[in-house]
Amino acid sequence: MIRAGIVGGTGYTGVELLRILALHPEVDIAVVTSRSDAGKDVEEIYPNLRGVLAARFVEPTPEAFRGCDVVFFATPNGTAMRWAPALLARGIRVIDLAADFRLQDPALWERWYGEPHACPELLPEAVYGLPEAHRAVIRGARLVACPGCYPTAVQLGLLPLLEAGVVWAEPLVADVKSGVSGAGRKAEVSLLMAETGDSVKAYAASGHRHWPEIRAGLERAAGQPVDLVFVPHLLPMIRGIHATLYAQLKDPTVDVQALLERRYRDEPFVDVLPAGSHPDTRNVRGGNRCQIAVHRPQGGATVVVLAVIDNLGKGAAGQAVQNMNLMFDLPETTGLTAAGLYP
Amino acid sequence: MIRAGIVGGTGYTGVELLRILALHPEVDIAVVTSRSDAGKDVEEIYPNLRGVLAARFVEPTPEAFRGCDVVFFATPNGTAMRWAPALLARGIRVIDLAADFRLQDPALWERWYGEPHACPELLPEAVYGLPEAHRAVIRGARLVACPGCYPTAVQLGLLPLLEAGVVWAEPLVADVKSGVSGAGRKAEVSLLMAETGDSVKAYAASGHRHWPEIRAGLERAAGQPVDLVFVPHLLPMIRGIHATLYAQLKDPTVDVQALLERRYRDEPFVDVLPAGSHPDTRNVRGGNRCQIAVHRPQGGATVVVLAVIDNLGKGAAGQAVQNMNLMFDLPETTGLTAAGLYP
């Protein structure tokens, strides 16, 4: 059994991680920490886990993780980078669900996240935890940075086209729609149901933190600079991301459907839908799957890729467990077989 | 392995049943029938099951169920009663998720369901599949009638009080709120998102088909006639039932919290929350659990019981599988361990 610690178990990615790990056959949840809720039972904060997980939040201290094989950070940005060096030094592997190790360049991190990086020396070792692109290096990794929810959907949709070189590197447009849980469990007026229910808005249209992360991933795949425009939108739903991706084909006769099917043929969690499909976010709700469809409006040069994930599943906690499975040589789908909740 | 057939797999209870059974370790889904979608892959109608269940809808014919150990009917009312005699005669057990075998009195059935009962001779044998009240007889049953979603929530909330005789049998008020999936996957204007979103209404306030079923269950528990008022409401949510139940205590000093905790101490799927709690339907969404809390407003004689379930889980497909587990001597929780999806 893998002994797992979870830091910051009181956010939405934290509770989703607990929900998955509580039923994971190869994991023993050794410790769950929370600064704000230390001393309380997990089920007091998350009654959905009553009868499923008997655990109590403890203060996050170095001793708390004694005996752990791996520690997950489901924390705000800027937390994991303060803990990772000590944990790694003690042989404990680290999986960060936040942004601390997603960007390789510490200057870029500082610009977008507003503070100097606390352990730039670890950045070269950190592995970007998108298994569909980096499976081999994840297997041996000590430190994995799980991609953001937006970057997961956008990259899974565009990587095959850029790897194959069938689209131009500019302009790439990612118009992405997210449910409100992506914004976290924060007491903010702008996230109230009375504010976000029955309404839609774009936000951070001039620049969002996930933009440099996505661009870096796409450039790795393309082997060249890309010109990416990324506009996120907040939707009146709870879970789900729908990425609508626009790129220009170099050769309009290429069979993009076949290309995507080939690229993801052996992927357990990426599912290319039949030609003509339009994926619904609900079909992946609660699971670790990404569903993708591709269209060529009016048969023109623009290819439109539609990719959906559960932002808390494949976009966060599910993908973190997928990475853990790889890191610990378990079958990749262990504990992640749940189907989407429909309706 | 239990070989299971599912009739009518294209409604919401059908797809939920498939979702649960596809991952049930002791079940092999032998056949799934659908009149309207015969010949299509299940995943074409329910893309949430892609990669989880490879099956094709077939026409419901007597031959289709050859070799089955059990057949589930996730069909409109009035279907199972036409099939049950032949299936039982061939040694196939039957679990009906509709209303055909819920009422013991065929005249009552005809009055509320608008047609004569097709096999009244089977009614005495049919077992009402509420395990928390009838576990022993379910174990040996050939024919189980799963309770309706409303009756499940209302009975789980009120049975302990009536069994113990601590409340008067009249008046009992059940004010119950349901998500729209309870109305089924029917093309009706009144169920459109534009009609039901952001609005609430009562319906069938003068008389709903679940009323005689609930009353019968309560009278069995009370051992006397009860005067029940039941008003269902349609809410702008997808899954979930919240029953708010009002009864008059004979003796206001009785400790109802303790009574409920004692009654459900050993129940795997009924969870009495700590005193002062208010259950959310979301905490049981996607699972087979019922969460219950109890209040005494202003310390008066009226006791208020709050009970929540997922109408498609404990209120339908989950309970059907719980019954199957009992009928086939499996551990009762097999395949039903999922936690509620939160948020």
Place this chain on the structure above:
Amino acid sequence: MIRAGIVGGTGYTGVELLRILALHPEVDIAVVTSRSDAGKDVEEIYPNLRGVLAARFVEPTPEAFRGCDVVFFATPNGTAMRWAPALLARGIRVIDLAADFRLQDPALWERWYGEPHACPELLPEAVYGLPEAHRAVIRGARLVACPGCYPTAVQLGLLPLLEAGVVWAEPLVADVKSGVSGAGRKAEVSLLMAETGDSVKAYAASGHRHWPEIRAGLERAAGQPVDLVFVPHLLPMIRGIHATLYAQLKDPTVDVQALLERRYRDEPFVDVLPAGSHPDTRNVRGGNRCQIAVHRPQGGATVVVLAVIDNLGKGAAGQAVQNMNLMFDLPETTGLTAAGLYP
């Protein structure tokens, strides 16, 4: 033109009041105050009012209301009672949308609102602003306390029965469902869309501040003590209150439908639906109307009254304007003719 001041214009009742008054043909909005947003344009906080209302929030100071004929308080509880004496002394009439003047007994106020009342000497003069019950005294009033949203719906539903003495005074059950805007524009985790969307819960089942207010109103109508149980519920919708009210008829042969129709025949904002109806909250959304229906489940002794309002309209800002119209001898419906927004 009536010169109106609005205190606390940044909550949901405040913006609804501004939306109504901006188009009211007899009102000039003289001043809008907000402690938190002083100096900002109203349209910056409420872009729905762009092009409709050009005003700037100012600090609430005594001078700010110079020249006003009336001041509305759309503030938290405990604010209006600190301002009212000085305003009244200067001849400015006061309409409070909060709770400060709803209860006649200062001890009761202190018990439920947690602080001593600041001007108990004004309580005898304060008029309870439910026009359908107190129209005559509202006309001459200087100080009007607008009823709470729950109390408005419950009283409009039950008053006719109690006034006519056709139901017993106990037990009365008010099971009431509210949209989230009723909880106000507060940064609280429990009001996030990710928490309240697609879920329902009861709250304050053991005792809610609106209980003593409702009870007092019902007792005035009944002329005797009543035993009221009131359980509020939070629903995944934005606006709307649906009260489901249960009472025991003394004589089951009484024609309650006719009684209600007669009682409200001349009321411009209370609409008794045809027999057999079930009101939807959406049909009164954005307006000042209350729609009511009545049922007798199974023809028994329990009468069920269904009453819907918009909690921000007839439950708050609309009713406040209705009171103002009465106080200033305007036709009662002036500025309040909007139909419900459907769908």
Place this chain on the structure above:
Amino acid sequence: MIRAGIVGGTGYTGVELLRILALHPEVDIAVVTSRSDAGKDVEEIYPNLRGVLAARFVEPTPEAFRGCDVVFFATPNGTAMRWAPALLARGIRVIDLAADFRLQDPALWERWYGEPHACPELLPEAVYGLPEAHRAVIRGARLVACPGCYPTAVQLGLLPLLEAGVVWAEPLVADVKSGVSGAGRKAEVSLLMAETGDSVKAYAASGHRHWPEIRAGLERAAGQPVDLVFVPHLLPMIRGIHATLYAQLKDPTVDVQALLERRYRDEPFVDVLPAGSHPDTRNVRGGNRCQIAVHRPQGGATVVVLAVIDNLGKGAAGQAVQNMNLMFDLPETTGLTAAGLYP
């Protein structure tokens, strides 16, 4: 007073038209027809209009419109073109809210709407009812084709850029999000709340009927062919359209904010938000306004225009009334002053 007839008053655009016209000070609703609901009171189908509009649906016959000055068609596509010639011949003006007269080319109409056009001879006379682009010709028109909801939002966002020639004509991307009321009041499984609530999907990504209409409008403005990609999405909300529009600037130093402000300075219903804004659909809910913001992600060559409308307001019934006001020389804003309903 203008005597108005409404054909097809039982869809969502029909009821919204009734809601607006019932309170329009210069309109008398002379007749409302409905094939399916003839003989019923309007308030029976639309209880939100109780007390606001006393009218009865009648069969649509030629005699029904006797004495009308104008007839609105809130009907399915292919209806108005069968009625328009006879009405115009009798001097009755026609405003079509459907697609019959939106495309100038009858062959194009036939290709996208699946049947030959019934009166191609009227197409040259039909005026495209987007006042912000065609106000002058609308004033004198006998026959006005109201733009579709998507085309309204997309054109209002892109026209200024194309008229000014500051963006390239290709590729233009219109990623548009719509509430479910845009799909109409049709009994379809795909529009059920259980299907569309808490989920998002694109649809008709390979080609939607509004595409040729939008393209034609943009080409008129650009004076040259444009390459438009248009992908509509169905969102879990009731009303609202959010268009996210991507174009490539010829000269990245152009001040697009100033250009938009200048273009719409005198428009009563198009509101350019301050730089940096992100419009919410809720802020225009229930009104006839369009709110627009503009962004330049990362200061690059791609300009992103965000435009929101209420699909039933400015996208349908509101715009139809705006056109009527122009056709009958009334102030353009008559009857259309309502502010958006917030929250």
